[in-house]
Structure formats: C-alpha cells, structure tokens
Amino acid sequence: MLRAHIPTPGDPDRHAVRFARQQRGHSSFLIAWVDDLPVGAGEVLWRGCAAPEINEHYPDCPELNGLDVWPPELRSQGIGTALITAAEDLVRERGYPRIGLGVDDENPRASALYLRLGYRETGRHYLDRYQYTDPDGTVLDIADPARFLVKSLET
Template sequence: MPSPGRTRRHAARFDRQEQGLSTFLTAWADDVPVGTAQVLWQGCAAPEVQARFPGCPELNGLRIWPPELRSRGIGTALIRAAEERVRAAGHPLIGLGVDDDNGRAAALYLRIGYRETGCRYLDRYAYLDDDGVRHEAVDPARFLVKELAGCAPGPM
C-alpha cells in the first residue's frame, strides 16, 4: 500500500507543475527513478530570500536514492537540467537553499559554481510521515545563487 505522506507529496508536486508554478525533474537509471528535483518558478518562500532575490527561481528538493548512488553525478545532472530550464526561460539567476547541517550538499553546490550570498533564513515546512501524520519542521539554512551564462547578471 502506498505511503499517504509520499503520495500526497507527489500529488502536490504534480499540482504545482500543472499550474505552471514548478518543473519536476526525474533522473532515471534504465527504467528506475533514482533522483528528483524541482524548479520553483516563484522562488524561495522565505520572506528574507524574496526580499533580496525577487523573481529568482529556486532549485528545491534534490534527492538521490538509494544513498549508495550518491557521488556518481546524478545530482549534478539534475542540477544542470534545472539550470538549463531556468536559463531557457530567460532568468539570469538560479538559487537554492542548503541546510546548515548539510555540508556535503553545500560543498557540491559551491564546487559547481553556486556562491554564498550571506542570506540566512529558517526553512519552515510541513510533511506527512508514512502513517499520514503531519509534522512541522524548521531548519536553519542559507541561500546560494548561480549566475547563468547567456543571461544578464542578477542582483546580489
């Protein structure tokens, strides 16, 4: 039986994409999905980020599974696919949030051209666990941006 939490999460992502608010990306190995990410076209929801980077699309929800497939270029390929879609839509910047306790992800983002902005915020979100129970979470995070080649530079 499918998890109510996962099913609802994917339904919400599908709804956002159908409304033109996001683009959902999936990485495949043969016919098996091994990673996902999405571009949120309206940007990061945090007011601190919106104030500094209005209109900057956000790469969000990058996940690779199973964990043993990490560090094989799948995440980088999803990031590049997101960047290309944002560039093609005429946006000069793409941004992403990284939790303070996710040093491995931060190192990847910095290595492929994202830069620190000094913009810190609390990433607030809710999720449903596998039993359908709602949980609230707050993670300290920082917002990184990358200027996209072929587009005019954005604000810093």
C-alpha cells in the same frame, strides 16, 4: 511508481503536490532515470524561494528545491549534478540570469557540491519551514536553519 522508488518520509503526497504545482505552471518537476527507474528528483520553483525573507531579496530568481537521489548507494555518481545541470538549463532557457537554492546548515556535503558547481554564498540565512507527518499521524511543524546560494547563469 515514483512514490515506490523515491520515498518521501513524513510527506507521502510530496510527488503528487509537485506534479500539481507543475500543472499550474508554477514549477518544473525534474526526474532522473536509470534503466527506466526513477533515481532522483528535484523541482524548479519559478516564483523563487518560498521563504519571504529570501524572496523579497531574490524575487526573480527561480529556486532549485528538494533535490534528492535515491537509493543512497547511487549518490556520488553524478546523478545530482545531472539534475542540477538540467535545472540550470531550463532556467537559462527562460531568460533568467541566475538560479538559487537553499541548503540546510547541517548538510555540508551538499553545500560542498553546490559551491563546487559555481553556487555562491549570499549571506542570507532563513528557516526552511515544512510539515512532517509522523508514522502515528502527528503533524509536526519543522523549521530547519538554511542559507541561500545563488549561481549566475550569464556567460
């Protein structure tokens, strides 16, 4: 059902991998619903950012990863913010003082949202590495320039 409603081009097993990660206790998989339909997803990675150059500086900082609202017509209606708030609540409940996330250098609208919600620049840049499978089956290694933002959850 998730795959039918929230496509993951180039990574057809993405939702299944996320479920498996949650089953192992390494993450919490968040799904936003409207009228019984999934319209957004994200994942809290409890071990923090997968990029070692970030993780060495933020080892105890869970990361909100892979935030997506679908279809695009449903964006800018607060669904993304609801997912972010749910992630922050989970992280706070487990006693962590902060949450982090990576944002692509070419995604200024997403970073504007995060900054508006209280995330702060860390000055740490890294390459967000993942694999993308072309329709013809070719597997590409992608490395998108990104930067790491952090929000304090302490009151």
